Amino acid sequence: MVIRSVTARVLLLATLWSAVALVVIAVVISALYAKSAERAFTDLLRAQLYNVINSITIGDDNSLQGNPQLGDLRFSQPETGWYWIVEPLGTFAATPLSSSSLGVSNIAVPSILNVPFNNRYERFYPTYDAFGNHVLVAETEVVLDSDGRAARFRVSGNLSVVDSDIQGFTRNLYIALVVFGVLSLIVNGLAILFGLRPLADARRALERVRQGEVERLEGEFPREVQSLTVEMNALIDSNRRIVERARMQVGNLAHSLKTPIAVLLNEARLLDKPQAEVVRSQSEAMQAQVQSYLNRARIAAQRESLLARTEAEPVLERLIRVMRRLNPEKTFHLDIVTAGLLLAMEQQDVEETVGNLLENAARHSETEVRVTVAPAAAPDGTDGVRRNWVEIVVEDDGPGLNPDEIKEALKRGRRLDESKPGTGLGLSIVGEVTREYQGRFELTRGATGGLKAILTLPGTAKDAA
Template identity: 35%
Template sequence: MTPRRHSLVLRLIATGAIWAAALLVAGGIALTGLYERAVLGALESRLQSTVNALVAASETSADGEVSLAREPTDPEYNLVFSGRYWQIADWRTEDRLRVIARSRSLWDERLRPPDRLMEAAAAQPGTPITMKTVGPDEEPLRVIAQAVILSGRPDMVVVLAAEDQRPADREVRRFGLISLGLIAFFAIALVAGLVLQVRFGLAPLFRMREAVAAVREGQAERVEGQFPSELQPLGDELNSLIDHSREVVERARTHVGNLAHALKTPIAVLLNESRSEQGGFAELVERQADTMSRQVDHHLRRARAAAHAKAVGAKTDVCATLDDLTRTLQRIYGRQGISIGFECEGEVFFRGERQDLEEMAGNLLDNACKWSGGEVKATVRLAGDGRFELLVEDDGPGMDAERREQALQRGVRLDESTPGSGLGLSIVGDLAAVYGGALTLSESELGGLLARLELPSRKR
């Protein structure tokens, strides 16, 4: 199962957006709370002014009755059930709430504050106590109660002023909705700013990625470009690694060449000496020396291909290489009446060395020509996932499944009448495996054998 990959850009944007959203929401809640306190504070300030005016206008007669020298001038107190009310009540043990005076807006009703409000006011004379209650029209009221002791009266009176809280609540809700809209707008603006900031901040990293990809695809030899001080050491290390990789490849090529010279000369001497002698021993030496020579060639090719496969930036034009091969083989086998067709679907580039591609494709084409009845066809096409396919078909006798499996084994020759060492298809399979590719054999539509070679590709 392929591990899930997380985008660094998305991670930065998501964390920044979540943090910004949390701060904006917290700020919006805090501002709405502060605004609610301000609105309710203004409402309570108006109520407190009414209470103060009523206390100041209260007078006590000789018989202890309370009257008002003047009533509040606010016209809302004269409209029935207007939502603004005042009331003066007598606080007695046997009758806790006897209305002494009330606003015209109460009509024949009276304020019925909670007992705990009255008890709290009576416990702290002169201190305003605020609570919520229900008005005569079943509206929610904000009420202030203040107990006062008037001269000439043994009992306290409680002055109450109340106002409908719904307009204040509507104002707070309106402010909250406006705040929500502004928060949403700021959130979108912040996310857009975060995207721009992250894209701009990570642009050098994207350029480095493109530079590394250009080296990998063979479009450049080194990671080039100006990078910030945080990334420049990474670019220098990548260039050092690329140089080291090329040095290792060159060293491997040198060792392969030295080994080839060291082994081929003694083997050539053995072959020459055995061919100049007669007898069974000479023939045995000749066969074994010839086998040694083929095996040396085979493993040297594998070693060279392995070094090339690990090199960074190797790239070969597949269509041009195959076109040259088919033209050459056409001149060789054309005298035998064999026609070699070649088709390339688009531009395809092999992620490897040209000589390795020539050896793999040449072996397949040469094998097809040897067994062909007159027609050989080669097709190159992209296979997706960074790979391409080389299809080589012939109209020869073909093979069954068992023989096709045997044909891929090293040194196996299914027909001794044809020239060869039995290493051709095995060499192709081994070289393809070194590059991470594969060789498969199946039945061709032409009636013969179909060799399907799959190898890694590069972009143009």
């Protein structure tokens, strides 16, 4: 799954890296501490071993004598795993000495082949005592007098002390690292959000441009984002120039075609009636088609500028007033579900699309035409750039059309009722303008049986307070 959010990507990578780093740190520190604790324990046993050696002598009766004072009560408490033992070697037949904690038991001595002495003539080996304690034994052999009499000295310590110390340290270390990791993630998250905030500011500035509140990206941005805002402002300026140039060219072309078409219509009055009707109808159709293609060129030029917007309510009210004056015998209803709806379209395009639908509805209705305006969901297949959409429904109480007739009516220049005036271009023009704005135009049968036209047009948000 691809994560499309930059913030989510950075947070995820920071979290994964922090987790891996903390685990590695925990393992390394635990291992280092374990080695240090074991080394300290070995050094303690070595020190206790030499304390015992310094405390033992051979008496006048050729016996081992001495009472080592090791400063640790565990050497006097039974079954603790802390013992010292002195055993004569060779022909020296004295009685062995041991700490009171050992009692009458003993600790097995491994062979030198299995556990050899080191260069200091010491050896350390783990084993178990008679009470099941896991102990570490420090051992050496020392010559006690000039006659060569020697003894084996051993001191043992309970390894559970080292294990519990390591476990306690590891537990505290993990708790500390977890707390540190959580706090680090919070701090990293805040730092990342703060660092990426200029991108959010740039997005909001661009959104204000899209909604028509301002004409350029405004605000103070860091150096990394400033170049992007400069390029975006340059693009907006370029689009604005394209729009103005297209409007000027459309005006020039419309003006240049206006006079020839008017001449043709005027000359048609001088011709015989059959020829005059043909010339007049074809000139009107040519005029409508030229205007339609000019509108498409103009819309294509300004559609991506994202600056056009028209308030729906006053435009529709004005169209309804005109239709009431032209059709006094019919009733026109306007229902605005949500006040203040804005269309991301040029006003003349709104008037042309809705005006064509109103003319068509007035022409074929029996008594009334109803217009409903409300927010709508985005049509299928839109690019998702605009967040708001507006639905305009024009419904009449006329005879309506069946599905085959609807398909035929949407074709350019097709008129299903030749008895009514018109060029047959109105519905096709509505569809073309709507598609240019990436909207949707649909014809269906209404609740009263008449024709129901549904326009889904791009909208924009109301001005921010």
